[in-house]
Amino acid sequence: MEPTPPHSDAAPRKRARTDGKRCIAIGFEGSANKVGVGIVADDGTIFANVRKTYITPPGTGFLPQETARHHREHVLELAKQAFKIAHMTPNDIDVICFTKGPGIAAPLVSVAVVVRMLAQLWGKPIVGVNHCVAHIEMGRVVTRARNPVVLYVSGGNTQVIAFAQGRYRIFGETIDIAVGNCLDRFARILQLPNEPAPGWQIEQLAKQGKQFIELPYVVKGMDVSFSGLLSNISKRATEMLAAETATKADLCFSLQETVFAMLVEVTERAMAHCHSSEVLIVGGVACNERLQDMMRAMVTQRGGSLCAMDERFCIDNGAMIAYTGLLSFLQGQVTPIEQTTCTQRYRTDEVPITWRAGEVDEPGD
CATH class of the missing domain: 3.30.420.40 (ATPase, nucleotide binding domain)
Incomplete structure (x- = not known):
């Protein structure tokens, strides 16, 4: 996959690495029947974006507990795959991001538990992300929509x-x-x-x-x-x-x-x-x-x-969680581990979009 170019209208950032390197996040998505892991830099470059879908027989939907089991079985392997594609290790990561909601409870929680474990093993901060906002920010950075x-x-x-x-x-x-x-x-x-x-x-x-x-x-x-x-x-x-x-x-x-x-x-x-x-x-x-x-x-x-x-970025994916989590992280926002819970109902308009504070605030202006 070709790296995605940086978003030309990126907002001013409050946090940056002192060594002059880009901030890099790994994102975990699992709000429905897809579990995904993405690795993204703060300029919007996507180093890896892998996922696996839970497929059920024709005429059936996917049940929460079975979907959660699917995610638990595949999420760590996807993380290894993402690191391999990106030619990175956990030492290269600055923050771990995960989908806090909205979504289906059991799959959400199954991924959040893994994220809490990895954060403690790797000694990395966590940022919880609104799934809907992540779709928007992924769209903005990929298409350069203003x-x-x-x-x-x-x-x-x-x-x-x-x-x-x-x-x-x-x-x-x-x-x-x-x-x-x-x-x-x-x-x-x-x-x-x-x-x-x-x-x-x-x-x-x-x-x-x-x-x-x-x-x-x-x-x-x-x-x-x-x-x-x-x-x-x-x-x-x-x-x-x-x-x-x-x-x-x-x-x-x-x-x-x-x-x-x-x-x-x-x-x-x-x-x-x-x-x-x-x-x-x-x-x-x-x-x-x-x-x-x-x-x-x-x-x-x-x-x-x-x-x-196209489907790389429209369909639920880890890269959108990583990138949106980075936008929050660079504004100084971190989710304490005791608050890394999930919610099925998390409205798009509940999230302060602090990273766009310096932009015009009405469409069309």
């Missing part, structure tokens, strides 16, 4: 976000299930494989769809709702497939077009409100090429630009 409206779409989260008054503010979000959860659950109904991901399977089938089936379109102000839409298409899928009035490809195509149109609508409204010319898409669903195409068409019509990434 101050975009952010669409965060994943299996557990759907939010429209912009930076204002020192925090990432949520302008709109799902009022029930996340868009990734909606896609995953429909993939289970169709008995699609979970490898590499159920959403990816839906995306590939959707490319073959020829018939658009009208589905409920639920946008409430800046918020979206997917649960009623999922119930509707799930019931109709059984009937239409049995009657051969639609194919699986038609259903996937119709689902994608509807939910993505909803997301583009609320994102455009946020752009107008914030006077922004940039949109950054982050999270696992951000890999979807159809979503990127629809968003790009909207942004281009507004004279703006779309900042998008």
Whole structure:
């Protein structure tokens, strides 16, 4: 993997190594069915970014305890692999970062326990990281987005976000299930494989769809709702497939077009409100090429630009945790070991974004 270039708008830093070398962090991610380890420098250079996904049989989801067991079995081997790729040892690391939340409790805790152990063995400080903020900062450093409206779409989260008054503010979000959860659950109904991901399977089938089936379109102000839409298409899928009035490809195509149109609508409204010319898409669903195409068409019509990434950085990974933890660490923030707990609910707007204190604080300025 080519090292990622430094972010051109990096904020002033309060902490630096006295030997003149870059600060380097190792990050551990394990909030859902992926466990990842990344090694990153404070200028945004990514030395290693490895992960392993817990895959279950078609038609099934992943259970918390089984996922936690998977993470415990693989996390140390991934750490060894990351050090080998980066040509480093624990002596080269300045800080260990981990996902504090949000996420699923058992997988989160399984990784946090490993991080506490390694921190004591290596004699390194710890920084707990908000998973959602990490997606945003990874997107900013990789795409060099300056101050975009952010669409965060994943299996557990759907939010429209912009930076204002020192925090990432949520302008709109799902009022029930996340868009990734909606896609995953429909993939289970169709008995699609979970490898590499159920959403990816839906995306590939959707490319073959020829018939658009009208589905409920639920946008409430800046918020979206997917649960009623999922119930509707799930019931109709059984009937239409049995009657051969639609194919699986038609259903996937119709689902994608509807939910993505909803997301583009609320994102455009946020752009107008914030006077922004940039949109950054982050999270696992951000890999979807159809979503990127629809968003790009909207942004281009507004004279703006779309900042998008591939699966290396969209999907949960350790590098995003390492980099965001470094941003906090360089501001003098360290998590005491007795506070290295995890929480399933950790809102994006709860985190003070101290490393952007010297920047303009309204999108579009």
